[in-house]
Amino acid sequence: MSAGFGSRVRERAGGAGLRLYLALGVVAALVALLAVLLVAPDSTAGQFAAVLFANSTFASALRLSVPIAFAALGGIFAEKSGVINIGLEGLLIIAAFAGIYAADLLGSPWLGLLGGVAASTLFALLFAVVCIEFRADQIIAGLAVWLIALGLAPFAAQVVYGSTNTPRVATFATLPTMGIPVVSEGVTAELLFGYALVDLPFFGALFSATPMVYVMFAAVVASWWTLNRTAFGRHVRASGENPKALDTAGVSVSRVRYAAVLLSGVLCGFGGAALSLSLGQFIGNGPTMVDGKGFIAIVAYLLGNYNAVGALLSTLLFAGLDALQLTLQARDVIQVPNSLVRTIPYVSVIVVLTLFGRTRTPDAAGDHYESGEE
Amino acid sequence: MSDDGTGGPDGPDGGDPGEGSDAGVRGSVVGWLSRLARASAAERLFISGSALVLSVVIGFFIVLAAGRMTTCDTAAFALPPRVISLGPVSLGPFSWPASMGFCYDPINVYDRLFLGAFGNLAADPLNGQFATTLSETTILVFTGVAVAVAFKAGVFNIGGQGQLVVGALSTAVVVFAVAPLLSGVVGTLVLVPFGLAVGAVAGGLYGALPGALKAYADANEVITTIMLNFVATAVALYLTQDVFQDPDSFATQTRALPSYARFPSLVFPDRAGVSLLALALAVAVAVAVAYTLTRTSFGYDVRTSGLQPEAAEYGGVDAARTVVASMALSGALAGVGGAVYVLMVLGNFQTGVPDYGFDGITVSILAGNNPVGAVGAALLFGVLKSGSIVVDVGTNVPPQLVGVLRGLIVLFVAMPEFFRMVGRRVGDVAPERDRGAVATDGGERE
Numbered sequence: 001m002s003a004g005f006g007s008r009v010r011e012r013a014g015g016a017g018l019r020l021y022l023a024l025g026v027v028a029a030l031v032a033l034l035a036v037l038l039v040a041p042d043s044t045a046g047q048f049a050a051v052l053f054a055n056s057t058f059a060s061a062l063r064l065s066v067p068i069a070f071a072a073l074g075g076i077f078a079e080k081s082g083v084i085n086i087g088l089e090g091l092l093i094i095a096a097f098a099g100i101y102a103a104d105l106l107g108s109p110w111l112g113l114l115g116g117v118a119a120s121t122l123f124a125l126l127f128a129v130v131c132i133e134f135r136a137d138q139i140i141a142g143l144a145v146w147l148i149a150l151g152l153a154p155f156a157a158q159v160v161y162g163s164t165n166t167p168r169v170a171t172f173a174t175l176p177t178m179g180i181p182v183v184s185e186g187v188t189a190e191l192l193f194g195y196a197l198v199d200l201p202f203f204g205a206l207f208s209a210t211p212m213v214y215v216m217f218a219a220v221v222a223s224w225w226t227l228n229r230t231a232f233g234r235h236v237r238a239s240g241e242n243p244k245a246l247d248t249a250g251v252s253v254s255r256v257r258y259a260a261v262l263l264s265g266v267l268c269g270f271g272g273a274a275l276s277l278s279l280g281q282f283i284g285n286g287p288t289m290v291d292g293k294g295f296i297a298i299v300a301y302l303l304g305n306y307n308a309v310g311a312l313l314s315t316l317l318f319a320g321l322d323a324l325q326l327t328l329q330a331r332d333v334i335q336v337p338n339s340l341v342r343t344i345p346y347v348s349v350i351v352v353l354t355l356f357g358r359t360r361t362p363d364a365a366g367d368h369y370e371s372g373e374e
Numbered sequence: 375m376s377d378d379g380t381g382g383p384d385g386p387d388g389g390d391p392g393e394g395s396d397a398g399v400r401g402s403v404v405g406w407l408s409r410l411a412r413a414s415a416a417e418r419l420f421i422s423g424s425a426l427v428l429s430v431v432i433g434f435f436i437v438l439a440a441g442r443m444t445t446c447d448t449a450a451f452a453l454p455p456r457v458i459s460l461g462p463v464s465l466g467p468f469s470w471p472a473s474m475g476f477c478y479d480p481i482n483v484y485d486r487l488f489l490g491a492f493g494n495l496a497a498d499p500l501n502g503q504f505a506t507t508l509s510e511t512t513i514l515v516f517t518g519v520a521v522a523v524a525f526k527a528g529v530f531n532i533g534g535q536g537q538l539v540v541g542a543l544s545t546a547v548v549v550f551a552v553a554p555l556l557s558g559v560v561g562t563l564v565l566v567p568f569g570l571a572v573g574a575v576a577g578g579l580y581g582a583l584p585g586a587l588k589a590y591a592d593a594n595e596v597i598t599t600i601m602l603n604f605v606a607t608a609v610a611l612y613l614t615q616d617v618f619q620d621p622d623s624f625a626t627q628t629r630a631l632p633s634y635a636r637f638p639s640l641v642f643p644d645r646a647g648v649s650l651l652a653l654a655l656a657v658a659v660a661v662a663v664a665y666t667l668t669r670t671s672f673g674y675d676v677r678t679s680g681l682q683p684e685a686a687e688y689g690g691v692d693a694a695r696t697v698v699a700s701m702a703l704s705g706a707l708a709g710v711g712g713a714v715y716v717l718m719v720l721g722n723f724q725t726g727v728p729d730y731g732f733d734g735i736t737v738s739i740l741a742g743n744n745p746v747g748a749v750g751a752a753l754l755f756g757v758l759k760s761g762s763i764v765v766d767v768g769t770n771v772p773p774q775l776v777g778v779l780r781g782l783i784v785l786f787v788a789m790p791e792f793f794r795m796v797g798r799r800v801g802d803v804a805p806e807r808d809r810g811a812v813a814t815d816g817g818e819r820e
Contacts, residue, residue: 086596130785130788130789130792134789134791134792134795135789135791136785136788136789136791137788139530139596140739140784140787140788141785141788141789143532143596143735143784144781144782144784144785144788145781145785146781147732147736147777147780147781147784148778148781148782148785149781150777150781151774151775151776151777151778151779151780151781152436152774152777152778152781154772154774154777155436155440155772155774155775155777155778156440156443158772158774159440159443159444159772160443160444164774287604291604292600292601292604295597295600295601298597299597337612337615337616339608339609339611339612339615340608340609340612342608343604343605343608343609346601346602346604346605346608347601347605349597349601350587350593350598350601350602350605353587353593353594353597353598354587354591354593354598355591
């Protein structure tokens with residue numbers, strides 16, 4: 001997608017076919033495992049399938065999806081506009097800390113969310129100025145955003161709380177406990193055969209999630225709509241594919257790029273703050289609680305071919321694998337050490353990138369554009 | 375990738391000399407490259423210096439701001455009262471009626487950070503803090519040069535950390551297995567070079583992997599190397615914990631190497647964990663890499679692949695193989711860094727390896743991807759890393775400040791245009807634009 005001779009992007013019609021095969025393969029594997037679960041529930045594969053189809057696995061997959069999906073949406077906007085934002089990870093980290101800090105100061109997770117979004121957007125503004133105004137190399141500037149956040153968030157946590165891990169704050173309630181009239185009662189009320197929606201096998205998790213999961217689904221739809229059905233979306237795409245044409249049409253390329261990068265900041269703000277506020281704590285040691293989710297998000301939108309819905313599906317795949325390894329660790333089904341199981345999401349990212357590395361990036365992505373008017 | 379307006383023939387301000395399409399003529403390109411390198415060296419120094427100063431200034435304000443966010447009994451630093459008002463409007467943030475106190479004293483922090491790293495050199499030139507500074511510098515030279523080599527080939531190796539971990543663990547395990555066969559001076563003469571070679575091979579293979587994925591499958595190396603860092607850390611944790619764990623230790627670490635299998639400390643006391651021999655080796659390696667890049671045909675292939683991949687391929691360079699080779703070399707250098715970390719500092723492998731790989735990126739970027747310049751940048755970072763320990767002990771400012779400075783330096787070096795703009799405002803400091811920018815396409819591009 002960038003850098004050196006690898007940027008000679010070869011358009012591959014086969015890419016779409018490969019994606020279809022991947023999707024079919026995943027579905028086939030799921031069906032096979034479901035069959036095993038019904039036929040031989042006591043075999044290892046059956047136990048594995050039981051873990052895979054557990055309500056709690058889907059619930060944690062949804063929870064783990066939130067930061068990745070938001071960051072991926074942000075990455076789509078930025079890269080579609082021609083600015084490769086490799087600093088998504090850094091924006092998530094800043095938002096995760098700022099979310100907790102604001103929630104702690106202001107006493108509500110919703111205000112915390114606002115604080116996280118504000119901090120992340122501010123950082124995205126810095127990145128935008130550096131890339132668009134001062135024509136920095138986007139990859140290095142993005143890396144710098146990550147490195148700064150990686151230092152600043154634990155630094156701030158240490159300053160404010162005396163430890164790189166913050167104390168706990170209030171978290172979001174889940175849908176059944178939120179007390180929203182009709183809806184909250186609706187999902188817990190017994191409908192057919194004495195089952196409530198939340199008790200549904202596997203899919204019950206959809207009805208007992210935190211509000212951020214629903215915001216994520218809404219954001220995916222809104223992003224798809226904005227990119228594909230609005231004038232702003234057209235401008236963003238033109239700015240990444242053919243900035244000269246956009247300039248000729250009288251639209252300021254740098255203004256569109258600023259908007260897109262700031263939007264990526266807003267979206268990462270939601271993702272990062274949701275991550276820390278769903279746990280109620282910021283964990284800042286080592287690679288912090290974000291732990292590579294921003295980079296996984298980049299691969300998720302590449303695999304999703306810059307499509308918001310595709311990015312969500314790939315996110316669910318990665319988050320699903322992550323949730324699976326968490327549950328496998330907890331239940332001790334297969335005799336593989338935890339530290340090795342932990343590598344599953346990272347290895348799957350490398351495999352996916354190897355198979356789908358030849359995505360068609362926007363033509364002008366990574367390039368600075370200068371209008372001739374100066 | 376980034377053309378900054380100079381890349382393609384249809385770029386907005388094209389017409390630069392030597393657009394690269396005629397790069398098939400080897401001699402002229404080499405001459406042009408070396409001219410370019412000379413012309414931009416001064417400016418690059420100017421940019422790196424300015425970036426450093428600006429980062430320090432911003433760090434100053436971060437320390438001040440942090441000093442307002444925390445609480446303390448007595449202010450470590452205070453500003454006298456100041457009231458500025460324009461007529462009826464009082465300038466809120468810029469005026470304060472009473473003396474404003476800060477819990478942290480930024481001047482003291484910088485004093486400890488930069489001077490603390492040297493300890494009391496006059497009283498004891500072999501003091502422990504200075505030894506730490508030199509040992510950090512030694513390892514950072516390896517990781518810095520590692521990143522620089524890859525950069526020159528147009529590949530951004532962020533996986534130095536993982537390659538270093540793999541090299542360190544392999545060295546610790548293999549040398550431990552071989553060590554009983556030898557002893558004494560002969561043991562040192564054989565085992566230390568052997569250990570370095572093991573680190574180089576292990577790190578080199580781990581670096582060649584993302585290189586091959588990039589060259590043959592177009593998998594972006596930035597992402598794959600970052601993922602491989604996570605994988606290396608997790609696998610090293612597993613191997614140390616479950617396979618090579620020292621049974622006599624509660625810490626997650628391998629068994630200690632015998633002292634004859636480690637770097638002789640020569641001048642410094644044994645427990646200082648530094649060897650001037652290793653430092654000399656690091657400097658020699660940096661010079662050798664610089665020579666390889668500028669004076670050999672492999673180096674020519676590497677640099678042209680970084681600058682003008684199409685032209686390089688047209689000129690007969692196998693670009694894919696060059697990418698794999700330079701990533702292998704880069705990984706090998708980081709792996710040697712890991713081997714030195716084991717053979718000089720630790721004497722075994724322990725999980726929780728410091729961020730040498732990431733600091734190597736900063737070192738390389740600060741040095742404009744020049745291997746010899748990386749030695750100077752590594753010393754600067756050795757001072758910062760060692761100084762951060764002094765800051766941690768001597769002040770109550772969190773040592774993560776150095777992490778923030780690291781990021782700021784990378785950010786500012788990445789935006790040379792900013793300094794050129796400032797330069798143009800102030801005077802004609804930087805006449806040539808677009809020279810010397812660090813970039814992911816080789817760093818010395820046109």
